[in-house]
Amino acid sequence: MKTDNTIHLISRIxxxxxxxxxxxxxxxxxxxxxxxxxxxxxxxxxxxEVTMTEIATLIHRDRxxxxxxxxKLERKGYIFSRENAADRRSSVVCLTEKGRSLEPFFKQxxxxxxxxxYFGMTVEEISRFQQLVRKIYHNME
Numbered sequence: 001m002k003t004d005n006t007i008h009l010i011s012r013i014x015x016x017x018x019x020x021x022x023x024x025x026x027x028x029x030x031x032x033x034x035x036x037x038x039x040x041x042x043x044x045x046x047x048x049e050v051t052m053t054e055i056a057t058l059i060h061r062d063r064x065x066x067x068x069x070x071x072k073l074e075r076k077g078y079i080f081s082r083e084n085a086a087d088r089r090s091s092v093v094c095l096t097e098k099g100r101s102l103e104p105f106f107k108q109x110x111x112x113x114x115x116x117x118y119f120g121m122t123v124e125e126i127s128r129f130q131q132l133v134r135k136i137y138h139n140m141e
Contacts, residue, residue: 017113024109030102032076038106040069041095044079045103049092051084078102 021035039059043050050058056066070093073079078099081091118126 013117017117020113020116021109024112028105033078036069037073037078040066040073040093041078041099041102041106044093044095044099045106049094051087051090051092052081053090055093073099 018035021038025031025033025035039061040055043055043058052063052066052070055061055070056063059066061069070079070081074081077096079093079095081093084090084092121129
């Protein structure tokens with residue numbers, strides 16, 4: 001198969017998306033957050049409490065990375081963790097009020113990012129693109 005620059009373009013899209021997210025965060029004075037925190041916060045917006053293992057599975061990151069990100073978010077007051085009553089060997093992560101207050105902003109920024117990315121594309125093109133990206137992702141596993 002002939003090679004092209006598709007993987008490079010995907011990487012560049014990721015970089016541009018991260019730059020957009022950083023710009024939006026800074027514009028709101030959220031200098032203490034990074035795009036990498038967004039996955040954890042998004043998981044917690046969907047559920048009230050999540051174990052570290054569940055977060056790692058949901059965001060496709062290893063547990064040690066999740067632990068570091070969670071600790072940073074805890075120090076900044078966006079989340080807290082407590083012992084898991086169902087399994088004392090693990091902890092449960094929850095949003096604080098400060099963390100919960102970010103949900104509308106994150107939702108809006110996400111919508112803006114996708115609107116920019118999909119600009120000029122039809123619903124069918126978007127759907128086909130999503131199918132193909134998922135297929136590439138699974139091929140890489």
